[in-house]
Amino acid sequence: MESRKQGGKKEDMDLLVQDLDFRSAIYWPSSYMQNIAKVKGTWNREMIKSDTILKLLQGCNSLKRLQKIHSHVITNGLQHHPAISTKLLNFCAVSVSGSLAYAELLFRHIENPQTEAWNSIIRGFANSPSPLQAIFYYNDMLSALVARPDTFTFSFVLKACERVKAESKCREVHGNIIRCGYERDVVVCTNLVRSYVVNGLIGLAQTMFDNMSERDLVSWNSMISCYSQAGFHHEALKVYDRMKNENVGLDGFTLVGLLSSCAHVGALNIGVHLHRIASEEGFVENVFVGNALIDMYAKCGSLDDALRVFDRMQRRDIFTWNSMIVGYGVHGRGDGAISFFKQMLMAGVQPNSITFLGLLCGCSHQGFVEEGVEYFHMMRSKFNLKPGIKHYGCMVDLFGRAGKLEKALEIIGTSPSQDDPVLWRTLLGSCKIHKNVKIGEIAMRNLIQLRASNAGDCVLLATIYAGAKNTDGVLKMRKMIKSQGIKTTPGWSWIEVGNDIHKFVVDDKSHPDSNEIYCKLREVICQATLLGYVPEKSFIIVAGLITKECLETSTSCHSEKLAIAFGLARTSKGTPIRIVKNLRVCRDCHSFTKHVSKAFNREIIVRDRVRFHHFKDGFCSCKDYW
DNA sequence: ATAGGGTTAG
Incomplete structure (x- = not known):
């Protein structure tokens, strides 16, 4: 890119015009843009009026085309024309092939931006990797006092609140929504309820939802999926009961959210009921629904049913395969996981890091040490995937469970995050199985050093000590629990x-x-x-x-x-x-x-x-x- | 000109 900046040869220019990209456009001086125009001979002679450009922009649906129009805009010195710059801004901010950096540059050149321009930039950032920027722009918009926010503005800024977990901002935006008189808009309200649930304000969200003047299927589905994603599975399932009472019907989105909650809580009966509804109403062809069904059956302990759904699926994607592989994995069926992995490769689907979690989990629980090691290395060598902390956890478990505690210790040493208590805790658990005091103590020492030790860990080590008839050790652990008053996770079963x-x-x-x-x-x-x-x-x-x-x-x-x-x-x-x-x-x-x-x-x-x-x-x- | 909802891991 750097060398191109200075390039003046005709071939270079042609190349550049072809892949004119907004990201790089920021760095181009205007004289350079004129050069481009000269190369394309006709452009600088042909004076194009602003309404022609606007018409062109209206019909523009591809980046390539926009790049061409953009060149026209520059050549004709129209880059500050209000309507044109707003349109361009919208495209840069919103289109996948656009560039937010360039959108910001365009935005800064607009004098007194109107709602339309603000909306574009807020929307762009709300969906970007830095949604916080959207909130900043929203703040700027309000303090500029020139343009009034509309329902779209609120939808976009709420999206940002949802993504950055800005609890107090949600309430503040809520106030502005009421002040602007939009509290009866379904879309705005749905977004508001979503951001409340995602921010953990369940009670508030519930009240808001109950008081909505109008609720459509999307509103209901949002409730279910947000509850489900936030881990409020029983609440999600309760929403379904209400939907039945109020005869609102359901669609694939509803089913996916509900099935995911069934999977999490192991509600097989409800899951089977939903499967029947899905078949009756023609949603089983939907890949999302099929995947959710597979996962639900696997997580509810019924691999056979998961397999039946899998076999009948017309279309399969990475989720489909992963659900099967992870399903076999957590059932301790490394053989099944491996077999599905091979089929997946034959079907031409590229595995991802979750695929390997399923595989390693299966290998570890079935005692397939060699295979586990092989797949662990394969991640990097064949698929260019970097093993994450969870993969290392599986490896510690794989070696530890098999009694190869030294190897497990070695793996922790090679992991990128040795300060993760989970790895040491896993090792400690393995030491309990194999009654290994020495390595158990090493694991405990690291947990203490990380200030992550809990009563569960003390009990584990105490058990190891007790097994070795080491009374001093037991007493030490006992003292530790008492002095620190550390608590264990309360256990439950349902x-x-x-x-x-x-x-x-x-x-x-x-x-x-x-x-x-x-x-x-x-x-x-x-x-x-x-x-x-x-x-x-x-x-x-x-x-x-x-x-x-x-x-x-x-x-x-x-x-x-x-x-x-x-x-x-x-x-x-x-x-x-x-x-x-x-x-x-x-x-x-x-x-x-x-x-x-x-x-x-x-x-x-x-x-x-x-x-x-x-x-x-x-x-x-x-x-x-x- | 522009809006809201979906699956695997954790």
Whole structure:
């Protein structure tokens, strides 16, 4: 580019005219632009009137064409013509092939820009990588007091608020919307509600939504997708109940948002219902819907159904393949993930970093160390993908789980972010499986150094110490928990029965049918014990390490057992029981669930924080390798 | 002249 700046040869000029680009246009002096015109002989002789240019701009639909018109504008000295500059500005700011930097330059040359010009620049930045700039321009617009914001201005600036997480700005813009009398505009209101949800102001958003004078399908869909993306899955599903009551209908967007929430909470029954609706109303051909269905089935523990949807899809994209690969991965099916990966390549679809997360996860859980290493290297060598922190996490897990703790430690050393506590925590977890005190201590030391250690970590190391009969170590951990009062994440499990989701925490007594559940649990424990289940008291209790904070990690009544008892009581014989939990399954619960699956002849599918466990006939699909 | 909604990982 630099050399071109000085270039004066005719061939160079022709080349330049051909790929005249706004990005570089900023740096061109006007004399240079005149040179370009001279090269194109006819241009400087032909004087074009402004209305001709405006007409040309109106019909302009490609960058190439605009580049030509732009040259005409410069040649004829029309770059400051108000209507022309606004049109040009709009194109530069909004078009994918435009340039925001150039748009800003054009904008600065407009005297007293009107709403139209402000809108262009705000819209351009709202969709750009720096949406904050849009808010600045909006502020400037208001203080300039020349042009009044209109509904479009508000839509654009709200988009920016949504993207930069500007909570207080949302409220301020809301005030201006009311002041300008636009609080009844559906689009503006929908945008406002969106930015409230995305900024976590759920209550406010809900009230706004309820009070909207008019709501269309897009408004409803926005609610669902925003709730879903912000992690408010139950709220998203509740919106659907309201939609049914108010007969608003639904479309592919609705289904995608809802299915994603079903996937997150493991609501298979609702997901199946949505699948039926999708088939009845002709939305299964929609790739987005198909992908969401695959993901929903996989995340709800039903790989067979995911496969059925996959097989029937006419069009597949990267999401389709990734959903299958990640699905097999989290089910501990490295073989399946690898097979889909190969098919994906044969179908000519380029993998991305998520593809490899699925693959590595599958390899790690199936003990495919060599394959995992191979794919990890393949990312860079064959696909030019840089492994991220999560990929390193998978590798630490891959080696650690397989007992290659030294290798796991080495991997952390080569990772770009050694100050990520997750890597050290993963290693600590592996040390617990393999009862390795030495490396466990190294992991803990790093966690402490990073000021990231929590009670869960202390309990892990205490267990390792206890296993090695290291009383001093146990006491040290106990002291640490007590002195720092560090808390663990409260554990919970939930189960879907019918269309309702029941959530349990440890020793939960809050369920309306609590008595019945505990009664059932006693029976279940009894049956499991008859088949050889021995409650496994953790060393923590033995060592008297139990504190209120680490209750969840003890073997009191874990949420999972309550959910299983509830499931056995409330679902018919022979139907699988599906549980979703936020932590990993503990040893005692794992053994308990195996025995229950045999005693009650029930398939029990547990989705824990990292993977699926399918319990059947006294065995688990993870083969106790988890 | 110009507007709002979608899937995988975390």
